Amino acid sequence: MNRKLKLQELGRMSIEEFKDADKTPLIVILDNIRSLNNVGSVFRTSDCFRVAKIFLCGITATPPHRDIHKTAIGATESVEWEYSESTLNVVKSLQEKGWSCYAIEQTADSISLDDFNPDGKTAIVMGNEVDGVQQEVIDACKGSIEVPQFGTKHSLNISVCTGIVVWDLWQKLSQ
Incomplete structure (x- = not known):
């Protein structure tokens, strides 16, 4: 019988073990x-794939908040995060520290996620639900990555898109 596992059978690490574990x-x-539900979902996905850190920029809300917690279900305690008023400053600072920054955005020169191969420490910028990634941030990034889409809609929900991109990059960066 293919029974569903109970939570205690999943063998998940504690928050302390997570904080000490190697990160993607x-x-x-x-x-x-x-x-705020999107923010919480990104925390949960980031916990799942041991993302090194989340930067919350501009109007993005920060924990603790009940609406973030509703979808994060505790991941705000495990995943390292930091708030910054300026996304552009975060991108520039990370680049100075050797991170390659990419906007997840549909641009004239975007690379399909299928064809993208990260070359080490990678940071991705996920944009506003209506306006996407700010143009000045796109301009500062090393490039743009686009998730292939085949229907009538022009975009994915930011938390869904983050899940797809993080899953793909986790596979590529973990090899």
Whole structure:
């Protein structure tokens, strides 16, 4: 019988073990995200794939907040995060520290996620639900990565898009 596992059978690490564990060389930068549920979902995805850090920028809300907690379900305690008023300053600072920063955005020169191969420490910028990544931030990034889409809609929800991109990059960076 293919029974569903109980939580205690999953063998998940504690928050302390998570904090001590090796992280994926991946940083997620949230650029003016309006929805607190989206923020919480990004925390949860980041915990799942041991993302090194999340930067919450501009109008993006920060923990503790009940609406973030609702979807993060505790991941705000495990994943390292930092707030910054300026997404652009975060990108520039990370680049000075050797991180390659990419906007997850549809641009004239964007690279399909399928064709993108990270070359080490990678930071991704996820944009606002309506306006996407700020143009000045796109301009400062090493490039733009686009998630292939085949339907009638022009974009994915930011938390769904983050899940797809983080999963893909986790596979590529973990090899």
